[in-house]
Amino acid sequence: MDLQVNWEAACPHCRADCGLLQKASGSLQCPQCTTAYPQIDGIWRLLAPGRAEHFEPFLRDYTSIRLAEGRGSDSADFYRRLPDCPANHPLAWQWNIHRRTFDCLCRRVLPRLGSGLKILDLGAGVGWLSHRLAELGHHPCAIDLSLDDQDGLGAARHYSPCWPRMQAEFDRLPFSAASLDGVLFNSSLHYSTDYRVTLGEALRVLRPSGWLMVLETPIYRRSESGRQMVDQRRAEFERRYGTASDALPSQEFLTWRMLEKLAEQMGIGWKVMRPWYGWKWALRPWKARLKRKREPARFVILIANRR
DSSP: OOTTSOOEEEOTTTOOEEEEGGGOSSEEEOTTTOOEEEEETTEEEOOOTTHHHHHHHHHHHHHHHHHHTTOOOSOHHHHHHTTOOOTTSTTHHHHHHHHHHHHHIIIIIGGGTOSSOEEEEETOTTSHHHHHHHHTTOEEEEEESOOOTTTSGGGGGGGOOSSOEEEOOTTSOSBOTTOEEEEEEESOGGGOSOHHHHHHHHHHHEEEEEEEEEESOOEESSHHHHHHHHHHHHHHHHHHHSOOOOSSOOOOOEEHHHHHHHHHHHTEEEEEEOOOOOHHHHTHHHHHHHTTOOOOOBOOEEEEEEO
């Protein structure tokens, strides 16, 4: 546990303040509804009652597909080097995107936001970004649903983390209101089932001057393109893995118009940063037009502040 900062906990069930998380030893109990939340193998289990069962079908499909894709490793060194990844890894192309996003984050974004920040890493997965943020002098907290030892929070053991790891959901964050500096959706906002609810919860835990950031959620000009992507991916998953992986009604993508509407509804303003992913990536939209295929997704870094 990061002893340099205070993590002000709130019950994800009834929202009551639960005091400082770092002072709890092994479990946290809500003083209002008396729900107990244990810490097991270094990971706080902070799902409200009944929510673990709710997410079980999604996690079963999600984990089996991702491990079948070749994610994870038996080598601690593999995790410690991320987002740098061996060229012969089956998902090296994806880690190359993560690396370029992270480079942009380090060069053009984080230096402008301050130092020693308390940041939620939402959709943290194995914890590589939390590890890197801690190296930069920030105070991250890794949030994910998956506890898997190769592709979820269990794999963060390879970092010997001083930062907290929590199994929690985006729409019920286990933190007091206005207690954090930043909330970062780490290739994960598209797993939301309702963007307004998810972003509203992120804004709840942010200080008035805090910022919200979205990394690598697919963005399209047209909603139809996003729906086609979802249909194609589910059909491919069904063919290859025997499941469409649709147990949760996730949003799956954004459009520029959706972002405009969310900004109006949530009282925020978006700033867009565009990492350079290479010429091959940059030429994808042109190739799609020539071949009369659907537009490809675009990735950017979205930074939001309250107006």
